[in-house]
Amino acid sequence: MRVTIKDVSRVAGVSIKxxxxxxxxxxxxxxxxxxxxxxxVKALNFxxxxxxxxxxxxRSFQIALIYDNHSPFYIHQIQEGVWAQCKEQGVRxxxxxxxxxxxxxxxxVGGLIDETHVDGVILSSPVTDAPAVLVELExxxxxxxxxxxxxxxxxTSSVFMDDxxxxxxxxxxxxxxxxxxxxxxxxxxxxxxxxxxxxxxxRALDRAGVAFEPSLVQPGQFDFSSGAAAAExxxxxxxxxxxxxxxxxxxxxxxxxxxxxxxxxxPETLSVAGFDDTELASAVWPxxxxxxxxxxxxxxxxxxxxxxxxxxxxxxxxxxxxxxxGSTGRAPIDALRP
Amino acid sequence: MRVTIKDVSRVAGVSIKxxxxxxxxxxxxxxxxxxxxxxxVKALNFxxxxxxxxxxxxRSFQIALIYDNHSPFYIHQIQEGVWAQCKEQGVRxxxxxxxxxxxxxxxxVGGLIDETHVDGVILSSPVTDAPAVLVELExxxxxxxxxxxxxxxxxTSSVFMDDxxxxxxxxxxxxxxxxxxxxxxxxxxxxxxxxxxxxxxxRALDRAGVAFEPSLVQPGQFDFSSGAAAAExxxxxxxxxxxxxxxxxxxxxxxxxxxxxxxxxxPETLSVAGFDDTELASAVWPxxxxxxxxxxxxxxxxxxxxxxxxxxxxxxxxxxxxxxxGSTGRAPIDALRP
DNA sequence: CCACAATAAGACAGCGTTGTCAGTTTCAAG
DNA sequence: CTTGAAACTGACAACGCTGTCTTATTGTGG
Numbered sequence: 210m211r212v213t214i215k216d217v218s219r220v221a222g223v224s225i226k227x228x229x230x231x232x233x234x235x236x237x238x239x240x241x242x243x244x245x246x247x248x249x250v251k252a253l254n255f256x257x258x259x260x261x262x263x264x265x266x267x268r269s270f271q272i273a274l275i276y277d278n279h280s281p282f283y284i285h286q287i288q289e290g291v292w293a294q295c296k297e298q299g300v301r302x303x304x305x306x307x308x309x310x311x312x313x314x315x316x317x318v319g320g321l322i323d324e325t326h327v328d329g330v331i332l333s334s335p336v337t338d339a340p341a342v343l344v345e346l347e348x349x350x351x352x353x354x355x356x357x358x359x360x361x362x363x364x365t366s367s368v369f370m371d372d373x374x375x376x377x378x379x380x381x382x383x384x385x386x387x388x389x390x391x392x393x394x395x396x397x398x399x400x401x402x403x404x405x406x407x408x409x410x411x412r413a414l415d416r417a418g419v420a421f422e423p424s425l426v427q428p429g430q431f432d433f434s435s436g437a438a439a440a441e442x443x444x445x446x447x448x449x450x451x452x453x454x455x456x457x458x459x460x461x462x463x464x465x466x467x468x469x470x471x472x473x474x475x476p477e478t479l480s481v482a483g484f485d486d487t488e489l490a491s492a493v494w495p496x497x498x499x500x501x502x503x504x505x506x507x508x509x510x511x512x513x514x515x516x517x518x519x520x521x522x523x524x525x526x527x528x529x530x531x532x533x534x535g536s537t538g539r540a541p542i543d544a545l546r547p
Numbered sequence: 548m549r550v551t552i553k554d555v556s557r558v559a560g561v562s563i564k565x566x567x568x569x570x571x572x573x574x575x576x577x578x579x580x581x582x583x584x585x586x587x588v589k590a591l592n593f594x595x596x597x598x599x600x601x602x603x604x605x606r607s608f609q610i611a612l613i614y615d616n617h618s619p620f621y622i623h624q625i626q627e628g629v630w631a632q633c634k635e636q637g638v639r640x641x642x643x644x645x646x647x648x649x650x651x652x653x654x655x656v657g658g659l660i661d662e663t664h665v666d667g668v669i670l671s672s673p674v675t676d677a678p679a680v681l682v683e684l685e686x687x688x689x690x691x692x693x694x695x696x697x698x699x700x701x702x703t704s705s706v707f708m709d710d711x712x713x714x715x716x717x718x719x720x721x722x723x724x725x726x727x728x729x730x731x732x733x734x735x736x737x738x739x740x741x742x743x744x745x746x747x748x749x750r751a752l753d754r755a756g757v758a759f760e761p762s763l764v765q766p767g768q769f770d771f772s773s774g775a776a777a778a779e780x781x782x783x784x785x786x787x788x789x790x791x792x793x794x795x796x797x798x799x800x801x802x803x804x805x806x807x808x809x810x811x812x813x814p815e816t817l818s819v820a821g822f823d824d825t826e827l828a829s830a831v832w833p834x835x836x837x838x839x840x841x842x843x844x845x846x847x848x849x850x851x852x853x854x855x856x857x858x859x860x861x862x863x864x865x866x867x868x869x870x871x872x873g874s875t876g877r878a879p880i881d882a883l884r885p
Numbered sequence: 886c887c888a889c890a891a892t893a894a895g896a897c898a899g900c901g902t903t904g905t906c907a908g909t910t911t912c913a914a915g
Numbered sequence: 916c917t918t919g920a921a922a923c924t925g926a927c928a929a930c931g932c933t934g935t936c937t938t939a940t941t942g943t944g945g
Contacts, residue, residue, distance in 0.1 A: 211661065211900095211901085212661070213902085214901065214902065215901080223924075223925085224924065225901090225902080225903095226903080226926080226927095227923090229902070229903060229904095230923095233903080236922085236923090237921090237922055237924080238922095238924085239922085239923065242923085254654070255661075256657070256658040256662045257662065257902070258602070258661070258662065258900090259598070259662045259663055259664075260597070260599070260601040260602045260664055260901075260902085261602055261900075261901035262901080262902055262903070263902090264598045264602060264900090264901080264902070264903090264930045264931065264932085265901075265902040265903040265904075265930055266902070267903080267904090269598070281619055281620050281623035281826065282619050282620075284623065285619035285622065288642070288644075292644060301641070301663070303641065304626070304640075304642045306630060319592070319594070320594040323593075323595075324595065324596065324597045324639070325598075326597075326598055433826065433829065462830040463830070465832060466830070466831075469833065488619065488771065489827070489830065491771065491804075492771045492797070492800040492801070492827060492830075492831065493800070493804075493830065493831055493832070494807040494831070495807065496804070549931090551930090551932085552931065552932060553931080553932095561894075562894065562895045562896080563895090563932080563933095564895060564896080564897095564934095565894060565895075567933060567934095568893095568894085571933080574892085575891090575892055575893050575894080576892095576893070577892085577893065580893080580894085596931055596932065598930085598932085599900090600931080601900090601932090602900045602901065602931080603899075603900055603933040604900085604933045604934075605933085606933095886945105887945090888943100890942090890944105891940105891941080891942075891943095892939105892940080892942085893939080893940070894937100894938085894939075894940090895936105895938075895939090896936090896938095897934105897935090897936090897937100898933105898934090898935085898936100899932105899933090899934090899935105900930105900931105900932090900933085900934100902930090903928105903929090903930085904927105904929085905928085906925100906926090906927090907925085907926080907927105908923100908926095909922100909923080909925090910922080910924090911920105911922070911923085912920090912922090913918100913919100913920090914917100914918090914919095914920105915917085915918080
């Protein structure tokens with residue numbers, strides 16, 4: 210039935226252990242022996258059983274990617290980045306949706322690890338900041354890397370971008386365009402990045418001497434409809450903002466939709482900015498000025514760290530980029546008058 | 548270190564075989580014995596090793612989902628549907644991106660099966676129609692279900708919707724709105740659904756007695772930019788269409804962007820229709836009139852079939868729905884004049 | 886209360902690998 | 916040549932379960 214290492218060893222005329230050595234690129238195999246084994250592997254089209262390898266050895270050749278994110282585009286990029294790295298390393302990726310709000314999350318993660326013997330775990334925000342999960346992972350001593358965690362205090366590698374600076378950059382850009390009343394839509398409360406982006410917004414305002422106005426800040430959930438709702442709230446203020454900076458693209462798309470519905474010209478009357486530069490940002494009209502978050506690269510790098518030398522903790526920051534597109538422009542003239 | 552079935556058996560005071568019986572819900576275990584075992588499982592927080600189960604038994608408690616699709620939204624829904632079903636069944640899902648164009652695809656799929664011992668496979672369009680993959684799967688006798696395959700001739704279950712009828716419905720809707728010149732953007736050539744949607748478009752035109760005009764049909768790739776390119780081509784025709792029907796939402800979003808850029812009012816001057824009803828459809832402006840493809844349900848049902856009684860081949864059709872939103876409307880008056 | 890089937894539980898091999906250890910070959914230096 | 920270390924290879928147990936077979940134990944009709 211199944212082609213096993215035994216078949217390979219028979220065809221190659223060596224012991225199964227030697228085949229195993231070749232498979233695992235161990236030392237002490239003569240070149241011609243190796244070649245014979247490799248030929249047999251190819252001839253029989255042999256793929257070693259991960260189950261057997263996991264059971265017998267110290268590696269399972271599988272890692273888990275755990276995420277809970279409401280932006281399909283974001284997840285897609287994360288998956289793709291991790292996937293690409295795994296492919297290079299010859300390791301399988303187990304994508305695992307999760308619910309950070311669930312009280313059983315840590316137990317589920319533990320169960321996943323027990324069941325699958327995964328060699329490591331990649332946590333994507335906001336699972337990166339679920340204390341119970343971190344504790345569980347540390348207790349087991351299983352290597353893990355976090356993508357865009359809220360803090361870097363853990364004894365674990367992470368890859369991230371500077372959310373504060375990015376939000377600051379965007380806000381500063383809007384201020385430079387003459388905007389004084391800049392609405393801000395906060396991200397999902399579960400994500401630490403939400404706080405940081407809000408802080409970046411405030412820091413930029415502060416530095417520019419623009420007064421912070423609490424009514425210009427609206428809560429959001431990182432999805433389209435919460436963005437729309439926040440926009441409604443902002444645009445019905447007595448003195449509405451001339452620009453709205455949403456903490457991600459999905460919410461910015463919601464803002465655009467509301468602006469269109471209310472016949473508010475973008476960017477002439479209202480500038481709209483997003484964050485992430487997912488595909489959505491260029492699929493809407495006008496295309497969104499946004500922050501390019503190197504999501505795919507972040508994920509790729511994270512997986513890379515997981516496979517790198519054990520014991521070294523690295524916190525790698527990747528560069529963001531302000532992408533100016535058609536959704537933002539100069540503040541309307543009357544707004545520029547004092 | 549790891550909690551094993553042995554630990555459970557010791558705590559419960561039974562043999563490991565009995566624990567195994569409880570785990571697998573086999574017959575011939577006394578109620579009180581079962582309870583004792585279950586208590587021990589809970590107390591020790593035991594999760595059986597899938598590797599060991601796969602190796603020893605006939606099941607691996609894992610299935611693979613293989614896809615190659617360029618719409619992140621679509622994939623996201625597929626993953627979610629399969630995932631939900633797997634969770635109910637207590638089975639792990641291995642999401643596996645693929646490249647239908649790759650000559651080694653069938654071998655990769657074979658390798659995946661050998662490595663992981665998966666109990667079954669779910670194929671998402673267009674992998675559903677890669678002959679080499681189907682042959683490989685059949686050769687191994689591994690159960691598989693196809694989501695939205697091009698044809699139902701195989702001896703395998705599938706779930707799908709009626710693409711022809713759906714495209715017909717949409718086209719008819721546009722005709723009923725007074726449109727006579729309806730542009731059509733074809734989907735990715737790898738997808739059989741692309742052909743079928745084109746056929747539905749033609750069938751509706753034909754039935755309504757509207758002449759088919761080849762120049763109104765443009766190729767596309769199911770992504771935003773190919774939609775935009777097709778729109779450019781259509782709108783620079785001597786006599787441009789009053790409506791454009793794109794074979795999916797991503798391409799329709801591209802059409803919208805081009806219309807905005809050219810200052811063409813949607814839907815007053817140009818109606819735009821999509822297909823799929825992904826989240827994108829309501830994230831753009833105006834929100835897209837589209838066909839709701841029950842993607843998530845399709846995926847959920849597909850996984851369900853995989854776990855259902857062996858040997859029965861079922862082809863399940865799920866209902867689509869025409870969703871009329873703001874992107875389509877009556878044809879402009881001058882177009883209604885003969 | 887006996888015979889016999891149905892129910893219940895355990896012993897043990899084996900799934901396909903890797904780890905450990907022991908054994909054999911090669912080769913450079915003496 | 917011999918010697919000893921380095922290079923190479925193999926035998927065998929073990930990983931954590933399930934399948935098969937065997938051995939109690941219970942229940943039921945006559």
